[in-house]
Amino acid sequence: MMLVCLSVLQVIRCKAAVAWEVGKPLSIEEVEVAPPKAHEVRIKVEASGVCHTDWAYLYECGKGMAPRTFPLILGHEGAGVVESIGPGVLGFSPGDKVIPLFLPQCKQCECCLSSKSNLCSENWENTQQGVLADGTSRITCRGQQVYQFIGVSTFSEYTVVPEHNITKIHPDAPLDRVCLLGCGVATGYGAVLNTGKVEAGSVCAVFGLGAVGLAAVMGCRNAGASRIIGVDINPDKLEIAKKFGVTEFINPKDHSKPIQEVLRERTGGGPDYSFECVGNVAVMRAALESCKPAWGTCVIVGWTELEDMSLAPIDLLLGRTLKGTYFGGWKSVDGVPRLVEDYLSGRLLLDEFVTHTLPLDQINQAFELLISGKRHYICPTTPRHPLLYMCLATFKEGKKEKERK
Numbered sequence: 001m002m003l004v005c006l007s008v009l010q011v012i013r014c015k016a017a018v019a020w021e022v023g024k025p026l027s028i029e030e031v032e033v034a035p036p037k038a039h040e041v042r043i044k045v046e047a048s049g050v051c052h053t054d055w056a057y058l059y060e061c062g063k064g065m066a067p068r069t070f071p072l073i074l075g076h077e078g079a080g081v082v083e084s085i086g087p088g089v090l091g092f093s094p095g096d097k098v099i100p101l102f103l104p105q106c107k108q109c110e111c112c113l114s115s116k117s118n119l120c121s122e123n124w125e126n127t128q129q130g131v132l133a134d135g136t137s138r139i140t141c142r143g144q145q146v147y148q149f150i151g152v153s154t155f156s157e158y159t160v161v162p163e164h165n166i167t168k169i170h171p172d173a174p175l176d177r178v179c180l181l182g183c184g185v186a187t188g189y190g191a192v193l194n195t196g197k198v199e200a201g202s203v204c205a206v207f208g209l210g211a212v213g214l215a216a217v218m219g220c221r222n223a224g225a226s227r228i229i230g231v232d233i234n235p236d237k238l239e240i241a242k243k244f245g246v247t248e249f250i251n252p253k254d255h256s257k258p259i260q261e262v263l264r265e266r267t268g269g270g271p272d273y274s275f276e277c278v279g280n281v282a283v284m285r286a287a288l289e290s291c292k293p294a295w296g297t298c299v300i301v302g303w304t305e306l307e308d309m310s311l312a313p314i315d316l317l318l319g320r321t322l323k324g325t326y327f328g329g330w331k332s333v334d335g336v337p338r339l340v341e342d343y344l345s346g347r348l349l350l351d352e353f354v355t356h357t358l359p360l361d362q363i364n365q366a367f368e369l370l371i372s373g374k375r376h377y378i379c380p381t382t383p384r385h386p387l388l389y390m391c392l393a394t395f396k397e398g399k400k401e402k403e404r405k
Contacts, residue, residue, distance in 0.1 A: 048154035075149060092163070172344065191299050191328050193329075274296065281310075
Protein backbone atom coordinates (compact mmCIF):
# COMPACT_ATOMS: atom_id res chain seq x y z
CA MET A 1 0.00 0.00 0.00
CA MET A 2 1.34 3.44 -1.00
CA LEU A 3 1.73 6.01 1.75
CA VAL A 4 1.28 9.67 0.79
CA CYS A 5 3.00 12.19 3.03
CA LEU A 6 1.79 15.76 3.03
CA SER A 7 3.93 18.61 4.34
CA VAL A 8 1.95 21.02 6.49
CA LEU A 9 3.40 24.51 6.33
CA GLN A 10 3.62 26.39 9.59
CA VAL A 11 3.48 29.99 10.68
CA ILE A 12 6.95 31.53 11.01
CA ARG A 13 7.82 33.90 13.81
CA CYS A 14 10.53 36.37 12.87
CA LYS A 15 11.66 39.97 13.20
CA ALA A 16 10.26 42.84 11.17
CA ALA A 17 10.35 46.62 11.23
CA VAL A 18 6.72 47.67 11.79
CA ALA A 19 5.35 51.15 11.10
CA TRP A 20 2.54 51.57 13.61
CA GLU A 21 1.55 55.08 12.59
CA VAL A 22 2.50 57.92 10.29
CA GLY A 23 5.51 59.98 11.31
CA LYS A 24 6.79 57.59 13.98
CA PRO A 25 10.04 55.58 13.82
CA LEU A 26 9.81 51.94 12.83
CA SER A 27 9.57 49.42 15.68
CA ILE A 28 11.41 46.09 15.60
CA GLU A 29 8.80 43.50 16.48
CA GLU A 30 8.26 39.78 16.44
CA VAL A 31 5.72 39.11 13.72
CA GLU A 32 3.96 36.02 12.47
CA VAL A 33 4.17 35.23 8.78
CA ALA A 34 1.45 32.81 7.67
CA PRO A 35 2.01 30.06 5.09
CA PRO A 36 1.47 31.05 1.48
CA LYS A 37 -2.01 30.50 0.06
CA ALA A 38 -2.79 29.41 -3.49
CA HIS A 39 -0.49 31.03 -6.05
CA GLU A 40 1.69 32.65 -3.40
CA VAL A 41 5.35 32.25 -2.40
CA ARG A 42 6.92 32.70 1.04
CA ILE A 43 10.41 34.20 0.93
CA LYS A 44 13.24 34.40 3.41
CA VAL A 45 14.46 37.95 2.85
CA GLU A 46 18.25 38.17 2.87
CA ALA A 47 18.80 41.81 1.90
CA SER A 48 16.85 44.96 1.17
CA GLY A 49 17.67 48.34 -0.22
CA VAL A 50 16.31 51.38 1.59
CA CYS A 51 14.50 53.60 -0.90
CA HIS A 52 13.35 57.18 -0.37
CA THR A 53 9.81 56.05 -1.24
CA ASP A 54 9.75 53.97 1.96
CA TRP A 55 10.70 57.03 4.00
CA ALA A 56 8.16 59.22 2.17
CA TYR A 57 5.21 56.92 2.86
CA LEU A 58 6.14 56.83 6.53
CA TYR A 59 6.78 60.53 7.07
CA GLU A 60 4.86 62.33 4.32
CA CYS A 61 1.51 60.52 4.29
CA GLY A 62 -1.18 63.14 4.81
CA LYS A 63 1.06 65.83 3.32
CA GLY A 64 0.14 65.06 -0.27
CA MET A 65 1.23 61.42 -0.45
CA ALA A 66 -1.52 58.89 -1.06
CA PRO A 67 -2.64 57.48 2.32
CA ARG A 68 -1.65 53.97 3.35
CA THR A 69 -3.23 51.75 5.97
CA PHE A 70 -1.27 51.18 9.18
CA PRO A 71 0.25 49.18 10.81
CA LEU A 72 2.46 48.60 7.81
CA ILE A 73 5.72 46.88 6.93
CA LEU A 74 7.64 48.91 4.38
CA GLY A 75 10.42 47.83 2.03
CA HIS A 76 10.10 46.96 -1.64
CA GLU A 77 13.66 46.50 -2.87
CA GLY A 78 14.72 43.09 -1.65
CA ALA A 79 16.16 39.72 -2.54
CA GLY A 80 15.94 36.36 -0.85
CA VAL A 81 15.36 32.64 -1.06
CA VAL A 82 12.10 30.74 -1.54
CA GLU A 83 11.12 29.12 1.75
CA SER A 84 7.84 27.52 0.64
CA ILE A 85 5.22 27.71 -2.08
CA GLY A 86 1.44 27.64 -2.01
CA PRO A 87 -0.87 25.37 -4.04
CA GLY A 88 -0.80 25.91 -7.78
CA VAL A 89 2.58 27.66 -7.89
CA LEU A 90 4.68 26.63 -10.87
CA GLY A 91 8.28 27.53 -11.65
CA PHE A 92 9.51 28.02 -8.09
CA SER A 93 10.99 25.61 -5.54
CA PRO A 94 12.32 26.04 -2.01
CA GLY A 95 15.89 27.24 -2.17
CA ASP A 96 15.52 29.30 -5.36
CA LYS A 97 17.11 32.73 -5.26
CA VAL A 98 14.47 35.33 -6.07
CA ILE A 99 13.70 39.04 -6.20
CA PRO A 100 10.18 40.10 -5.12
CA LEU A 101 8.56 42.65 -7.41
CA PHE A 102 6.20 45.51 -6.56
CA LEU A 103 5.21 45.51 -10.24
CA PRO A 104 3.73 42.15 -11.30
CA GLN A 105 3.85 40.50 -14.71
CA CYS A 106 1.04 37.99 -15.16
CA LYS A 107 1.63 37.65 -18.94
CA GLN A 108 -2.12 37.47 -19.53
CA CYS A 109 -3.65 40.94 -19.01
CA GLU A 110 -3.95 43.58 -21.73
CA CYS A 111 -0.84 45.45 -20.63
CA CYS A 112 1.29 42.33 -20.31
CA LEU A 113 0.30 41.22 -23.80
CA SER A 114 1.20 44.62 -25.25
CA SER A 115 4.71 45.76 -26.14
CA LYS A 116 3.61 49.32 -25.39
CA SER A 117 3.60 49.02 -21.58
CA ASN A 118 5.22 47.21 -18.69
CA LEU A 119 2.24 47.66 -16.37
CA CYS A 120 0.14 44.73 -15.16
CA SER A 121 -3.36 44.71 -13.69
CA GLU A 122 -2.97 41.43 -11.76
CA ASN A 123 -3.88 42.09 -8.11
CA TRP A 124 -2.85 45.72 -8.66
CA GLU A 125 -5.59 47.34 -6.58
CA ASN A 126 -5.13 44.88 -3.72
CA THR A 127 -1.35 45.20 -3.45
CA GLN A 128 -1.61 49.00 -3.59
CA GLN A 129 -3.81 48.69 -0.50
CA GLY A 130 -1.31 46.44 1.26
CA VAL A 131 -3.16 43.13 0.91
CA LEU A 132 -2.93 40.07 -1.31
CA ALA A 133 -5.51 38.47 -3.63
CA ASP A 134 -7.97 37.47 -0.90
CA GLY A 135 -7.98 40.96 0.61
CA THR A 136 -5.81 40.13 3.62
CA SER A 137 -2.14 40.31 4.55
CA ARG A 138 -0.07 37.26 5.53
CA ILE A 139 1.64 39.10 8.38
CA THR A 140 0.31 39.73 11.89
CA CYS A 141 1.76 41.35 14.99
CA ARG A 142 0.34 41.60 18.51
CA GLY A 143 -2.80 39.89 17.29
CA GLN A 144 -3.61 42.27 14.47
CA GLN A 145 -3.09 42.31 10.73
CA VAL A 146 -0.06 44.19 9.45
CA TYR A 147 -0.36 45.52 5.91
CA GLN A 148 2.28 44.75 3.28
CA PHE A 149 3.63 47.80 1.49
CA ILE A 150 2.72 47.47 -2.22
CA GLY A 151 2.32 43.76 -1.56
CA VAL A 152 6.00 43.18 -0.79
CA SER A 153 7.30 44.23 2.69
CA THR A 154 11.02 43.48 2.54
CA PHE A 155 11.66 45.05 5.97
CA SER A 156 10.71 41.66 7.38
CA GLU A 157 12.89 38.57 7.65
CA TYR A 158 10.11 36.62 5.90
CA THR A 159 7.34 37.77 3.59
CA VAL A 160 4.71 36.30 1.27
CA VAL A 161 4.09 37.60 -2.24
CA PRO A 162 1.88 36.60 -5.19
CA GLU A 163 3.54 34.29 -7.72
CA HIS A 164 3.43 37.00 -10.40
CA ASN A 165 5.27 39.42 -8.09
CA ILE A 166 8.46 37.41 -7.90
CA THR A 167 11.16 36.34 -10.33
CA LYS A 168 13.82 33.65 -10.12
CA ILE A 169 17.41 34.76 -10.64
CA HIS A 170 20.81 33.18 -11.27
CA PRO A 171 21.94 30.97 -8.35
CA ASP A 172 25.33 32.73 -8.23
CA ALA A 173 23.84 36.18 -7.76
CA PRO A 174 24.88 37.93 -4.49
CA LEU A 175 21.59 38.87 -2.84
CA ASP A 176 23.04 41.86 -1.00
CA ARG A 177 23.75 43.47 -4.37
CA VAL A 178 21.01 42.35 -6.75
CA CYS A 179 18.35 43.46 -4.27
CA LEU A 180 18.93 46.96 -5.69
CA LEU A 181 17.40 45.78 -8.95
CA GLY A 182 14.03 45.59 -7.21
CA CYS A 183 13.50 49.33 -7.67
CA GLY A 184 15.97 52.21 -7.98
CA VAL A 185 18.74 50.89 -10.20
CA ALA A 186 16.36 49.11 -12.56
CA THR A 187 14.22 52.25 -12.75
CA GLY A 188 17.01 54.67 -13.65
CA TYR A 189 18.74 52.29 -16.04
CA GLY A 190 15.56 51.30 -17.83
CA ALA A 191 14.38 54.91 -18.11
CA VAL A 192 17.24 55.44 -20.53
CA LEU A 193 17.21 52.15 -22.45
CA ASN A 194 13.49 51.34 -22.55
CA THR A 195 11.65 54.65 -22.17
CA GLY A 196 14.03 57.26 -23.58
CA LYS A 197 15.59 54.87 -26.09
CA VAL A 198 18.78 56.91 -26.16
CA GLU A 199 20.62 56.68 -29.47
CA ALA A 200 24.40 56.30 -29.84
CA GLY A 201 26.17 59.64 -30.18
CA SER A 202 23.46 61.56 -28.33
CA VAL A 203 23.94 64.29 -25.74
CA CYS A 204 22.21 63.49 -22.43
CA ALA A 205 21.62 65.39 -19.20
CA VAL A 206 20.75 63.65 -15.94
CA PHE A 207 19.22 65.79 -13.18
CA GLY A 208 20.03 64.37 -9.76
CA LEU A 209 22.92 61.99 -9.11
CA GLY A 210 21.47 59.78 -6.42
CA ALA A 211 21.06 56.06 -7.00
CA VAL A 212 18.37 56.46 -9.66
CA GLY A 213 20.29 59.21 -11.43
CA LEU A 214 23.56 57.28 -11.40
CA ALA A 215 21.73 54.30 -12.87
CA ALA A 216 20.43 56.59 -15.62
CA VAL A 217 23.99 57.80 -16.25
CA MET A 218 25.10 54.17 -16.57
CA GLY A 219 22.30 53.58 -19.07
CA CYS A 220 23.39 56.58 -21.15
CA ARG A 221 26.95 55.27 -21.18
CA ASN A 222 25.90 51.78 -22.22
CA ALA A 223 23.65 53.26 -24.93
CA GLY A 224 26.66 55.01 -26.45
CA ALA A 225 25.88 58.65 -25.59
CA SER A 226 28.72 60.97 -26.63
CA ARG A 227 28.21 63.45 -23.78
CA ILE A 228 26.61 62.73 -20.41
CA ILE A 229 26.08 65.82 -18.29
CA GLY A 230 25.36 65.29 -14.62
CA VAL A 231 23.44 68.04 -12.82
CA ASP A 232 23.59 68.21 -9.03
CA ILE A 233 24.23 70.88 -6.40
CA ASN A 234 26.54 68.58 -4.42
CA PRO A 235 30.07 68.82 -5.87
CA ASP A 236 31.07 65.62 -4.08
CA LYS A 237 28.89 63.69 -6.52
CA LEU A 238 31.29 64.34 -9.41
CA GLU A 239 33.87 61.67 -8.58
CA ILE A 240 31.38 58.85 -8.05
CA ALA A 241 29.42 59.98 -11.12
CA LYS A 242 32.53 59.62 -13.28
CA LYS A 243 32.63 55.92 -12.40
CA PHE A 244 29.19 55.51 -13.93
CA GLY A 245 29.93 57.51 -17.08
CA VAL A 246 29.40 61.24 -16.48
CA THR A 247 31.58 63.25 -18.88
CA GLU A 248 30.64 66.71 -17.57
CA PHE A 249 29.25 68.09 -14.34
CA ILE A 250 27.19 71.22 -13.72
CA ASN A 251 26.34 72.58 -10.30
CA PRO A 252 23.34 74.92 -10.61
CA LYS A 253 24.59 76.88 -7.59
CA ASP A 254 27.64 77.96 -9.59
CA HIS A 255 25.49 79.86 -12.09
CA SER A 256 23.23 82.89 -11.91
CA LYS A 257 21.14 81.69 -14.86
CA PRO A 258 18.51 78.95 -14.62
CA ILE A 259 20.03 75.52 -15.22
CA GLN A 260 18.00 75.01 -18.40
CA GLU A 261 19.62 78.09 -19.95
CA VAL A 262 23.07 76.94 -18.90
CA LEU A 263 22.51 73.54 -20.53
CA ARG A 264 21.19 75.03 -23.74
CA GLU A 265 24.26 77.26 -23.99
CA ARG A 266 26.68 74.42 -23.22
CA THR A 267 25.17 72.07 -25.78
CA GLY A 268 24.28 74.35 -28.67
CA GLY A 269 20.54 74.32 -28.15
CA GLY A 270 20.01 71.66 -25.50
CA PRO A 271 20.63 67.97 -24.87
CA ASP A 272 18.91 65.39 -27.05
CA TYR A 273 17.65 63.66 -23.90
CA SER A 274 17.10 64.82 -20.33
CA PHE A 275 16.22 62.66 -17.34
CA GLU A 276 14.69 64.03 -14.13
CA CYS A 277 15.69 61.74 -11.27
CA VAL A 278 14.79 63.90 -8.27
CA GLY A 279 11.01 63.84 -7.89
CA ASN A 280 10.63 67.64 -7.85
CA VAL A 281 8.14 69.36 -10.16
CA ALA A 282 10.34 72.44 -10.60
CA VAL A 283 13.25 70.26 -11.67
CA MET A 284 10.92 68.36 -13.99
CA ARG A 285 10.05 71.56 -15.82
CA ALA A 286 13.71 72.60 -15.94
CA ALA A 287 14.64 69.22 -17.43
CA LEU A 288 11.96 69.58 -20.11
CA GLU A 289 12.93 73.15 -20.98
CA SER A 290 16.61 72.20 -21.18
CA CYS A 291 16.36 69.70 -24.03
CA LYS A 292 16.29 70.57 -27.74
CA PRO A 293 13.02 72.24 -28.74
CA ALA A 294 12.82 70.43 -32.10
CA TRP A 295 13.33 66.82 -31.02
CA GLY A 296 14.43 66.67 -27.40
CA THR A 297 13.00 63.95 -25.18
CA CYS A 298 12.53 64.47 -21.45
CA VAL A 299 11.82 61.45 -19.24
CA ILE A 300 10.37 61.95 -15.76
CA VAL A 301 11.88 59.30 -13.52
CA GLY A 302 11.58 60.81 -10.04
CA TRP A 303 8.44 60.05 -8.02
CA THR A 304 6.38 62.67 -6.22
CA GLU A 305 2.76 63.06 -5.19
CA LEU A 306 3.25 66.34 -3.36
CA GLU A 307 2.66 68.85 -6.15
CA ASP A 308 1.28 69.15 -9.68
CA MET A 309 3.60 69.84 -12.58
CA SER A 310 2.92 72.84 -14.82
CA LEU A 311 4.40 73.68 -18.20
CA ALA A 312 3.95 76.07 -21.11
CA PRO A 313 2.38 74.56 -24.26
CA ILE A 314 5.19 76.06 -26.36
CA ASP A 315 7.58 73.72 -24.53
CA LEU A 316 5.96 70.84 -26.43
CA LEU A 317 4.52 72.39 -29.60
CA LEU A 318 7.83 72.72 -31.40
CA GLY A 319 8.60 69.02 -31.10
CA ARG A 320 9.78 68.09 -27.63
CA THR A 321 8.50 64.84 -26.13
CA LEU A 322 7.67 64.46 -22.44
CA LYS A 323 7.52 60.91 -21.09
CA GLY A 324 7.12 59.18 -17.77
CA THR A 325 8.53 55.83 -16.73
CA TYR A 326 7.50 53.26 -14.12
CA PHE A 327 10.10 50.72 -13.02
CA GLY A 328 12.14 51.82 -16.00
CA GLY A 329 9.78 50.22 -18.48
CA TRP A 330 10.92 46.68 -17.61
CA LYS A 331 8.50 43.78 -17.92
CA SER A 332 9.39 42.82 -14.38
CA VAL A 333 9.44 39.01 -14.30
CA ASP A 334 11.30 38.79 -17.61
CA GLY A 335 13.50 41.87 -17.29
CA VAL A 336 15.00 41.62 -13.81
CA PRO A 337 16.77 38.26 -14.37
CA ARG A 338 18.39 39.78 -17.48
CA LEU A 339 19.64 42.67 -15.36
CA VAL A 340 21.10 40.19 -12.89
CA GLU A 341 22.91 38.49 -15.77
CA ASP A 342 24.24 41.88 -16.92
CA TYR A 343 25.61 42.48 -13.42
CA LEU A 344 27.28 39.08 -13.28
CA SER A 345 28.87 39.70 -16.68
CA GLY A 346 30.21 43.11 -15.63
CA ARG A 347 28.02 45.20 -17.91
CA LEU A 348 25.95 46.59 -15.03
CA LEU A 349 27.44 48.16 -11.89
CA LEU A 350 25.83 47.45 -8.52
CA ASP A 351 28.61 47.29 -5.91
CA GLU A 352 29.32 50.98 -6.42
CA PHE A 353 25.80 51.94 -5.30
CA VAL A 354 26.17 50.50 -1.80
CA THR A 355 27.09 53.10 0.81
CA HIS A 356 26.27 51.34 4.09
CA THR A 357 25.37 47.85 5.24
CA LEU A 358 23.26 47.64 8.40
CA PRO A 359 21.31 44.95 10.27
CA LEU A 360 17.52 45.11 10.35
CA ASP A 361 17.41 46.42 13.91
CA GLN A 362 19.20 49.57 12.71
CA ILE A 363 16.57 50.39 10.10
CA ASN A 364 15.81 53.78 11.65
CA GLN A 365 19.50 54.64 11.44
CA ALA A 366 19.31 53.69 7.76
CA PHE A 367 16.50 56.22 7.33
CA GLU A 368 18.61 58.83 9.09
CA LEU A 369 21.47 58.12 6.70
CA LEU A 370 18.97 58.47 3.90
CA ILE A 371 18.01 62.03 4.78
CA SER A 372 20.33 63.46 7.44
CA GLY A 373 23.70 64.63 6.22
CA LYS A 374 23.22 62.63 3.01
CA ARG A 375 20.26 64.61 1.82
CA HIS A 376 21.05 66.82 -1.16
CA TYR A 377 18.92 69.28 -3.07
CA ILE A 378 18.74 70.22 -6.70
CA CYS A 379 16.13 72.79 -7.58
CA PRO A 380 16.36 75.88 -9.73
CA THR A 381 13.78 77.79 -7.67
CA THR A 382 13.50 76.46 -4.11
CA PRO A 383 15.71 74.07 -2.06
CA ARG A 384 12.97 72.11 -0.31
CA HIS A 385 12.85 68.76 -2.00
CA PRO A 386 15.22 65.84 -1.36
CA LEU A 387 17.32 63.98 -3.85
CA LEU A 388 16.97 60.24 -3.70
CA TYR A 389 19.77 58.59 -1.74
CA MET A 390 20.49 54.89 -1.49
CA CYS A 391 21.83 52.90 1.40
CA LEU A 392 21.72 49.17 1.93
CA ALA A 393 20.39 47.29 4.93
CA THR A 394 21.31 43.61 5.03
CA PHE A 395 19.26 41.21 7.14
CA LYS A 396 21.25 38.22 8.29
CA GLU A 397 19.98 35.26 10.27
CA GLY A 398 21.75 34.09 13.37
CA LYS A 399 22.60 30.46 14.00
CA LYS A 400 19.37 29.84 15.84
CA GLU A 401 16.48 28.78 13.66
CA LYS A 402 13.37 30.90 13.76
CA GLU A 403 10.73 29.66 16.13
CA ARG A 404 7.81 27.99 14.36
CA LYS A 405 4.36 27.32 15.67
